[in-house]
Amino acid sequence: MEADFWLDKWASDQIGFHEAAPHPLLVAHWQTLGLAPGARVFVPLCGKSLDLCWLAEAGCEVVGIELAGVAVGDFFAERGLGAQADERGELTRHCAAPYTLYHGDFFDLDAAELGPVDAIYDRAALIAMMPAQRRAYAAHLAALTRPGTRMLLITVAYDERAIKPPPFVVSAAEIGTLFDADWHVETLAEANAEVKGKPAREFVHRLERR
Numbered sequence: 397m398e399a400d401f402w403l404d405k406w407a408s409d410q411i412g413f414h415e416a417a418p419h420p421l422l423v424a425h426w427q428t429l430g431l432a433p434g435a436r437v438f439v440p441l442c443g444k445s446l447d448l449c450w451l452a453e454a455g456c457e458v459v460g461i462e463l464a465g466v467a468v469g470d471f472f473a474e475r476g477l478g479a480q481a482d483e484r485g486e487l488t489r490h491c492a493a494p495y496t497l498y499h500g501d502f503f504d505l506d507a508a509e510l511g512p513v514d515a516i517y518d519r520a521a522l523i524a525m526m527p528a529q530r531r532a533y534a535a536h537l538a539a540l541t542r543p544g545t546r547m548l549l550i551t552v553a554y555d556e557r558a559i560k561p562p563p564f565v566v567s568a569a570e571i572g573t574l575f576d577a578d579w580h581v582e583t584l585a586e587a588n589a590e591v592k593g594k595p596a597r598e599f600v601h602r603l604e605r606r
């Protein structure tokens with residue numbers, strides 16, 4: 397979606413995607429990535445998700461990027477953390493250990509700025525992208541990572557006649573088209589879910605960078 401779509405959602409507090417608890421598929425499947433203690437995890441399009449806190453409590457260093465400044469501000473304020481902010485080109489970096497959250501556009505973050513990461517956690521990031529944005533999103537994730545990087549990716553399926561995206565349905569075939577060249581992709585599990593009050597299925601995938 398365009399930037400204004402998301403900024404309007406945050407400005408009007410229409411953030412139905414923000415969950416009140418860590419995502420069950422994250423909790424159930426994170427350990428399948430087999431990361432070492434202290435792993436550095438990148439969370440694209442992170443919002444102010446409680447998943448960031450769950451990852452920190454699991455011992456990870458957490459690096460996120462989010463377009464909406466209000467989300468970044470709320471994340472630190474809601475936990476009473478005073479973050480140090482500095483300008484990094486187009487981005488503003490907010491740091492309060494173990495969190496580093498960039499305020500800005502995912503596509504403006506490069507590998508030199510991000511630094512090495514051991515894993516990516518994508519919940520409602522790929523599926524927030526319009527079809528025309530997804531190839532660029534996948535290519536940018538590949539550019540930000542090195543061989544051996546792991547990723548936990550959550551996608552969703554629902555009756556597309558009944559629900560207006562986002563989130564978008566991204567099929568298994570499209571996941572293959574987007575990621576197979578750079579990642580080994582394995583679907584771990586699926587579970588019942590709700591999207592906008594309607595029944596849906598969620599899928600959790602484990603990816604490893606080739």
Ligand SMILES: C[S@@+](CC[C@H](N)C(=O)[O-])C[C@H]1O[C@@H](n2cnc3c(N)ncnc32)[C@H](O)[C@@H]1O
Nearest residue numbers: 402413441442443445462463501502519520524
């Ligand atoms: C569906 S929400 C998911 C947020 C979070 N992952 C969660 O699970 O709560 C998508 C988020 O991506 C942000 N976003 C959209 N496009 C972005 C971009 N190009 N760069 C950074 N953030 C972006 C939006 O502001 C929004 O907070």
